[in-house]
Amino acid sequence: MAKAAARGRIERFGRGMLRVVLSLAALVLLSTLAIVVGALPLGFGPARPGERNVTIYVASNGFHSDIVLPTASADKDWRPLLAASPLTEPYRDAPWVAFGWGAETAYTELGTLADLSLGLILKATAFDRSVVHVQPVAAVRTGTDLRSFTISEAGYRALVGHVEASLQLDEAGEPVILPGVSHGNGDAFLRGRDRFWLLRSCNVWVGEALRKAGLPVGLWTPLVQSLMWSLGPGDALER
Numbered sequence: 001m002a003k004a005a006a007r008g009r010i011e012r013f014g015r016g017m018l019r020v021v022l023s024l025a026a027l028v029l030l031s032t033l034a035i036v037v038g039a040l041p042l043g044f045g046p047a048r049p050g051e052r053n054v055t056i057y058v059a060s061n062g063f064h065s066d067i068v069l070p071t072a073s074a075d076k077d078w079r080p081l082l083a084a085s086p087l088t089e090p091y092r093d094a095p096w097v098a099f100g101w102g103a104e105t106a107y108t109e110l111g112t113l114a115d116l117s118l119g120l121i122l123k124a125t126a127f128d129r130s131v132v133h134v135q136p137v138a139a140v141r142t143g144t145d146l147r148s149f150t151i152s153e154a155g156y157r158a159l160v161g162h163v164e165a166s167l168q169l170d171e172a173g174e175p176v177i178l179p180g181v182s183h184g185n186g187d188a189f190l191r192g193r194d195r196f197w198l199l200r201s202c203n204v205w206v207g208e209a210l211r212k213a214g215l216p217v218g219l220w221t222p223l224v225q226s227l228m229w230s231l232g233p234g235d236a237l238e239r
Contacts, residue, residue: 054156056213057140058147058206058231059098060224065206066098067159068137068146075153076160082136085177085188091136098135099163101205103128103196108181108189130192131178132166135185147231155213162209168193203227 054075057068071078071094082092100107105128140146151159167175168191176191194200199222207221210231218230 053150053152055148055150056156056159057096058149058210058228060145060228062145063224064100064102065203065224065227066100066133066135067163067206067209068096068098068140069159069163071095071097071136073156075156081134081175084175085134087180087182087188088134088136088186091186094136094138096137096140098133098137100133100135100202101130101166101192101196102133102202104131104189104192107131107133108178127195127197130166130194130196132163132175132190132192133187134190135187145228147228147233149210149213149215149231151213151215155215159209159213162212166192166194166205198222 054070054073056070059066059068069076069078071082071092078097079092082088082097108131140148170176178189178191181189196202201222203221203224203226207217207227210217216230218226221227221230
């Protein structure tokens with residue numbers, strides 16, 4: 001009887017270890033797939049000569065990416081949006097504005113990586129409500145964590161449409177601002193329409209926007225590394 005019980009415990013332990021090994025292998029495989037698929041650029045190429053072109057940037061901080069757009073252009077003026085928040089209004093005349101998308105829990109509660117916890121991760125990746133982060137940008141400088149692109153007028157309108165479609169609107173048709181929520185540098189958060197989950201991350205959202213703009217970008221870009229690799233070398237951002 002004792003031998004049978006011991007044998008049973010060993011078998012259960014073995015099955016448990018096998019599940020752990022298989023789970024780790026699946027995680028490694030999924031991560032590899034994300035990097036490989038995300039690094040394969042797809043798109044229709046940059047603007048052609050003779051078209052009215054718009055310069056945009058894609059910025060990375062190592063795990064998250066933003067789209068940096070002109071604050072005002074012939075196709076879109078973001079200053080009314082900045083003026084709608086008391087946090088961003090003083091910076092409404094900054095030449096650039098960065099847009100990021102993500103989980104409300106992680107985006108608004110995570111100050112640094114030191115604040116990261118298992119509970120925060122689980123809540124953020126389990127279909128959390130989304131938010132759009134708006135950050136006025138003063139200038140750009142040369143570096144490695146930003147890409148610069150020139151896109152067509154039509155491509156820029158498609159990109160703007162992607163950002164606008166991500167915003168939840170109130171009964172008056174205006175974006176919903178999260179009052180008092182900020183990282184403390186003239187930024188603000190707006191309520192998003194879609195849900196955030198593991199397979200549709202902030203970097204996937206950026207990839208979708210760039211693909212609509214006609215830029216060659218990875219098919220699925222859950223990791224910022226795969227997104228930036230697919231875009232090639234570029235510049236960096238100074239806020």
